[in-house]
Amino acid sequence: MASRPVVLKVEPRGKRIANLKSETSIYIQGTGSDLYQRIAAETHLSIHRLRITSKSDGKVLPNEKTFTIQSAGFKDGDTIQVKDLGPQIAWRTVFIIEYLGPMLIHPLFYFLRPYIYSNAPAKASELQTLSCIAVTLHFLKRELETIFVHRFSNATMPAFNIFKNSGHYWALSGFLIAYFTYSPNSPTAGPSNPAITYPALALYVFGELANLNTHLILRGLRSPGGTERGVPRGFGFNWVTCPNYLFEMLAWTGILLINRSWSTLFFIVVAVAQMGVWAKKKESRYRKELGGKYKKKAFGMIPFIW
Incomplete structure (x- = not known):
């Protein structure tokens, strides 16, 4: 279970974000912090400029090491939305x-x-x-x-x-x-x-x-x-x-x-x-x-x- 990757669809929430890929993969036991770091690296934006939410219910995924992808209920094919909060x-x-x-x-x-x-x-x-x-x-x-x-x-x-x-x-x-x-x-x-x-x-x-x-x-x-x-x-x-x-x-x-x-x-x-x-x-x-x-x-x- 710990080694199983989950493939998530990714889309911007609001304005377009340069270099944001249409999907990303992360281990089921990966943390919210891991996902934020991955998206930040891909978009070349500071982690603090990003807000990641679930498209299905609009809940924010916390940028925390204690919060896992599994606990958030994500599964293959689910969509996350990424918002650029602007300069911080x-x-x-x-x-x-x-x-x-x-x-x-x-x-x-x-x-x-x-x-x-x-x-x-x-x-x-x-x-x-x-x-x-x-x-x-x-x-x-x-x-x-x-x-x-x-x-x-x-x-x-x-x-x-x-x-x-x-x-x-x-x-x-x-x-x-x-x-x-x-x-x-x-x-x-x-x-x-x-x-x-x-x-x-x-x-x-x-x-x-x-x-x-x-x-x-x-x-x-x-x-x-x-x-x-x-x-x-x-x-x-x-x-x-x-x-x-x-x-x-x-x-x-x-x-x-x-x-x-x-x-x-x-x-x-x-x-x-x-x-x-x-x-x-x-x-x-x-x-x-x-x-x-x-x-x-x-x-x-x-x-x-x-």
């Missing part, structure tokens, strides 16, 4: 570019305030200084996590999406928040109230550290280069599906209490709405892929609310 960019690169924007924009606005605003005093207020430090450190932390902590289930994404993804961070958490935070007419330009500022800083620090802890837990669930999912356990996971989103929201709430800007509130609302959608999808994937090993959660990111 590494997820790690995407994150680095996304977070670099606000990490640079806030210090630039802070130090160039006298040149950006006509009536800005030479010295920034205490709240503006704290806001700049908090936001810059937040995105520096994200950059370091991207480089040293995160392990990605998907290696790449369509290259064009970099503009859409970066726009969210560069425009909203970058230019929008920075412009109104460092303005001499902003509430942040006024005096600091220790009764608000100190609890806000404590909430910010707690959110950032708890978020980091969650990312370290998630890192430990996946082997280097692996796509497998483990059952997440630890601080926050008994409350919601994605405690990293919960703690992210708490950290930004701390920043909001410091700068008291509508632009920060707007960014938080947009971010929470998006993270809530992601959390719901993550819960569905956990239930589907982990089955009985996973304790189902009623709330995705905010206990008793969402």
Whole structure:
């Protein structure tokens, strides 16, 4: 059985793919990864640009070593469809570019305030200084996590999406928040109230550290280069599906209490709405892929609310 080859018909899905042969053969115990490598070699395209599906039911054949041709149910004469996803960019690169924007924009606005605003005093207020430090450190932390902590289930994404993804961070958490935070007419330009500022800083620090802890837990669930999912356990996971989103929201709430800007509130609302959608999808994937090993959660990111 292990040595029996299976001959599959091959056709493009969508636009024509140069050098794509009309059929290919692979051993019945060959893996999804083997088939992707074979098609990639024939078409001279990166594996990450390809998506292979079964023509009969439209199911995607995973590019995984744990998934075999036999388990996919393929037999002689079956047809697979190959789609060229277009130019791709590494997820790690995407994150680095996304977070670099606000990490640079806030210090630039802070130090160039006298040149950006006509009536800005030479010295920034205490709240503006704290806001700049908090936001810059937040995105520096994200950059370091991207480089040293995160392990990605998907290696790449369509290259064009970099503009859409970066726009969210560069425009909203970058230019929008920075412009109104460092303005001499902003509430942040006024005096600091220790009764608000100190609890806000404590909430910010707690959110950032708890978020980091969650990312370290998630890192430990996946082997280097692996796509497998483990059952997440630890601080926050008994409350919601994605405690990293919960703690992210708490950290930004701390920043909001410091700068008291509508632009920060707007960014938080947009971010929470998006993270809530992601959390719901993550819960569905956990239930589907982990089955009985996973304790189902009623709330995705905010206990008793969402």
